[in-house]
């Protein structure tokens with residue numbers, strides 16, 4: 059544990075006001091779970107060990123293609139972002155790592171490492187950016203990057219990804235996530251097969267530059283910024299990529315990057331079964347890639363995704379080691395508050411999934427008892443696991459109610475004084 063930004067007296071006061079109630083609620087829930095043959099402390103330990111990474115761009119206010127409404131005290135650079143991430147980790151104890159986006163977060167790697175270790179933070183996957191043009195860039199990505207018709211543009215995009223790996227090596231990252239905005243806006247604009255072949259060739263060049271102990275994650279997205287077709291449009295194409303590249307390549311599932319009503323938990327199951335699930339970008343959506351807070355629209359779907367993950371964990375699925383990260387855009391809330399609650403929502407889904415009576419479920423599945431099978435999931439989902447989540451935080455040195463403690467510390471007002479507003483700061487949607 060590193061330096062603490064929120065003062066100890068604020069944390070202690072907020073916890074003191076809630077601790078007696080929490081202990082009572084935890085004990086009551088423990089008795090109820092005991093009747094179901096579940097040891098509450100075992101669940102609490104698993105929740106405490108479950109972490110989700112914070113994307114550096116998440117702590118800034120997002121925006122839409124219509125406007126961006128910056129909030130007070132927005133981080134001005136990666137060092138401010140790391141401080142905001144440290145606050146989230148201090149209060150939730152669920153987010154010990156930060157995921158960087160290059161070139162937005164480009165800085166001296168030694169300074170980056172120092173800044174993070176000061177707060178006991180580490181670095182998660184590196185994210186490359188070939189969906190927008192950097193200031194000093196020679197060739198434009200307007201018509202694509204890794205799949206661009208021009209070999210020089212593809213080379214530039216490959217080199218950028220290799221640079222991300224290089225920076226990542228210096229700061230202790232172990233993965234590269236590649237998402238491209240390549241695609242087309244009109245039928246006939248690109249040849250699907252040729253564009254995908256060019257993409258695969260470029261990705262092979264990146265893959266060759268990957269250290270042995272790294273993983274390469276590719277992220278599919280159905281639409282946007284291209285609105286007719288995207289090169290990596292769905293999990294099928296993503297799976298082909300991972301298979302073509304090799305054993306260090308895996309598919310990343312961003313929950314928002316699917317059509318409405320797509321059965322994402324089933325995609326997760328397929329990828330686990332064939333050893334290609336790399337990890338997640340958690341968020342929620344109502345219509346498309348809305349990048350809303352995890353669990354805010356359809357918490358049951360989040361639970362069903364975790365139901366698959368816990369199933370794989372228990373069955374010891376081969377090579378199962380998914381990376382967990384949030385990927386949201388905060389337009390009307392304080393990003394720190396949204397990220398804290400989203401981390402908690404992800405842990406909630408995990409805790410609920412741990413409560414599923416898997417033996418009973420299997421029995422109902424084998425006897426074709428559809429009603430009892432689905433009720434078995436519902437019993438777990440309906441269990442209020444809040445005392446487990448809060449106790450896991452408290453035992454780890456965090457707070458019982460993260461938003462309450464955060465507001466009591468008045469952190470946002472304090473940084474607003476120190477951080478003058480900047481225009482055009484990077485942030486938003488990936």
Ligand SMILES: [Mn+2]
Pocket residue numbers: 277312339385488
């Ligand atoms: Mn994403």
